Amino acid sequence: MKAKHAPNRLPQHRFPVDPWRLVETEYTTEDLGVTETVFALGNGFIGMRANAEEGREAHSHGTFLNGFHETWRIAHAEAAYGFAEVGQTIVNVPDAKLIKLYVDDEPLLLANADLESYERVLDFRTGILTRDLLWKTPAGKRVHVRSERMVSFEHRHLAVLTFEVTLLDDSAPIVISSQLLNRQDGEDEYHVKAAALGEGQDPRRARKFDHRVLEPQIQRHDGDDVVLGYRCTNSRMTVAAAYRHLFETACEYTVETDVAEQLAKTVFTVDGQVGKTIRIEKLVSYHSSTGVPASELADRCQRTLTRAASTGTVGLYNEQAAWLVDFWDRSDVQIEGDQPAQQAMRWNLFHLAQASARTQEQGIAAKGVTADGYEGHYFWDTEVYVVPFLAYTHPETARKVLRFRWKLLDAARKRARMLSQRGALFPWRTINGEEASAYYAAGTAQYHINAAVAYAIKRYVDATNDWDFMAHEGAETLVETARMWEDLGFYGNNGDNSFHIHGVTGPDEYTTVKNDNTYTNVMARFNMRFAAGVCRELRERMPEAYEHLVRSTGVDEAELEGFDRAADAMFIPYDETLGINPQDDAFLSLEPWDFSKTP
Template sequence: SSDGGGESGDEGGQVVDDDVGARGAEDIGADAAVDTDDEPLSFDVADVREYERSLDFRTGVLSRHVRWMTPSGKDVVIDYERFVSFEEKHLAVMRLTVTVLNSDAPVTINCQLINRQDGEDVYGGGVPATAKGKAGFDPRKAEKIEERVLQPQEFWQDGLRSALSYRVTESGMTIALVGDHIVETENDYSARTLVEADIAKNVFRVQARAGVPVTVTKLVSYHTSRGVPARELVDRGRRTLDRVEREGVAAQFERQAAWCEAFWERSDVVIEGRDELQQATRWCLWQLAQAAARADGQGVPAKGVSGSGYSGHYFWDTEIYVLPFLIYTTPLWARNALRMRYLMLPSARKRAGQLNEAGALFPWRTISGEEASAYYAAGTAQYHINADVSFALGKYVRATGDDEFMYREGVDIAVETARLWATLGFWRYNESGEPDAFHIHGVTGPDEYTTVVNDNLFTNVMARFNLRFAARVVRQMAEEAPAEYTLMVDRLGLDPSEPDTWDLAADAMHIPY
């Protein structure tokens, strides 16, 4: 992520940071740069006789088949396969096969590693989101960052291998890509490599004979870190490719398929009699797998890994929509996502303090843990994010029995979020001067078109759960894990009366229904 440089808006002093997901250096592969007989394949004008693009959920491989008739009458078949490995976390594999069916012809294959964040992307497209505050601004689209995001570090080429590496300007994160190529053909060919700061280009010129294919397999290792120098990441990338090439490309395809088989065995939802609904359901499950399988301590962005919409931010989607599925199919992924929230607690405590509240307030949208919402009414005012996180935590512990996580880290989430509700709400007294009802005013519920309301039903019901959950966990720890309870009391400065206060507020919560 790249912290976009200070305050993006004031809105009552609520926005403290502009946390934007940088796109990083990406490989756009060989499919966009093939020409035959000096005639480039351009889908805008090409005479395409056959075209098929498919994603095989069983193997985890995206395939494309194109049959193209060039203006000079060359009949060309292009088959392309690619996958980002679930099993080998740093690896992407792309395999391109070109066959000229009806005559001899020169074929050029252009493979690239390219920094699409800062470099010129001739294959990219789309319209970036308009700057904040301008007409047409769409918060679902990625924000355009005017300054350079990725600072070049080490880049080189060695034979068919090439490397690019960067340091993110604001966050200091480092990124390194190392690419290599394996050429398989009985045709004569030459290869040339060009590496600059924002692009590594491998050009293969093949004297293709009729019916004799040429296959180029591109292997890319992708390493990132919050503290390791780029040079070390490049070395790690080199070692990754050395290991992968020793194992063989076929083994990578087999491992990908085996991973997918295991995923579907525990995660599939079978719908009989409606093929379209079955396909749509499996597509959604696949998106969950892509977004969560290799999050590795990070969150699940609102758009998953399908694009850079919402600037890569995490919202409540993770806890309310994603984790309930993962909890029952792959609980480790759910635990990792909850631990990401635990690691955000220092920033969440700071945020609550800025709003003169106790405990912790998780950010409505974030990457680093800082609030990145530019609009208070539809951002920070959605205090229900606290209860959403606690709700997912409670569901996870009930389903898995993972008391170790609950007592070591989860309890901190439960206590600090409950503390916020206890100070955010207020008591209304009856005519006798006794506390009658607990209210929460000035909040925004899930309906972002009706903002800053009093006693939002969803918020109050979820806050009630949060308060009761925290009180129950604390009492359970005192009985079942006294040693961990003592450590928690010291760590959080818990007053023995707090759980009773939370229960009173929960029992008296005003529910406008």
């Protein structure tokens, strides 16, 4: 593939181009919101923003688990039947990234440290984030600090962090405090409540709660393992986070662990000697549930840590690299003659892997697991943009994502009934399957999400020929989504026998609740035709599966003919003079935009 030169978005003097790595050679606090995101790690379940090991400074601290959320009552200015009632927001889980370093009792804080060298590297082939720096302490001692961070693609519940310190010039007392901190409800690492989740501003960030979110359930110090467990106040979801250290040094040292409700920490006090490296390997595990007690999740965390310790960090790194070899064999897109574009392409592909690899029949949020923007909600982006990629490169993951939608079908049926519609209506934005959009016009009115689900099913089955999925999940979803479209629309009474859909919002969320939105009508037509065709093919291919579909949905040939009739009669706006399909039936009657006066 050849491409024109892509514009440089990152300054190359600081982010030199490398086709297989994202490299940063200078540290600054000016764009932490960007760097925390672009260097973030995840596996589809665990997500860790690229906050510094030492904590402050941060735009947005973040450690997230896909689907782990709190609920809250939506307060409408004026309530109405059919409006979403309960919001859902992804929650920060306890932060295990925090490893604070003191030399001669002076803390390493990157914002004001005297750094003789600095490099941070995200390697797309190993899946490891590495930071290497040379710090000149206030006493003039040079200290080499190297850290590595990995969220495992192979093991859904595991992350691995390493931290190495080497004195280069002179001996010194060294303290390393490795922590597990509840930022969601508590303070930051310096006991400042206002900075607990970072100090940056982003209008897309999740809401701030007016109540304690994580209720402490368990604090455990069991041999080498430290575990904290919590339960969300409203959603009643539970989570456990645990760590275990593997510590190596030729220096003399002591270890002390303290475990409290909001903070657990293990402090290594070392008599640091020149040239003798101090190395900490921190194995971290997270488990969550919709209702399993936190004590059970704590046990699961400890089992995860035991298996990881048995494999060893080198073994875990090798597994990660092997997983990525397979990923790139399936997914790589090579661009000739444009290294910046090649780097950007592979960075994006790598983040697709981080958003989807271990979702395990959960959705893929708008921000993946890199941030809490858009409340951690799942939208139509998953089906329209991500599933087609996965269908051709990682079909087993695509199948799991589609099964997640299918498991929400009963909730979608309920939502349709609430709006006096037949069939099923999937939520515009959700985590748990309930509609969470507080603004109807740019939320529920975007009925086209139903067609997005149908589109994803088609792309998946076209790529895989997986008629087992179609028989057991796909066809049922198609029938219920098509049923909603036929019920939502109506035949015009002006003699043209055309089928219309009114009162919907298309992908343009700034032009809401319109009649005959072109995109919506085209996609609804596709949805109904595809559903009818699949049902008939299923009847021929797999008669028993078709009979099961009839029993579960009540579909019959007459209804399929109704789908076809509505699809054939679908009104698609078209302007003969301009030769275009306008956005909706009234779009061209709007006042023209004056581009000459637009800044």
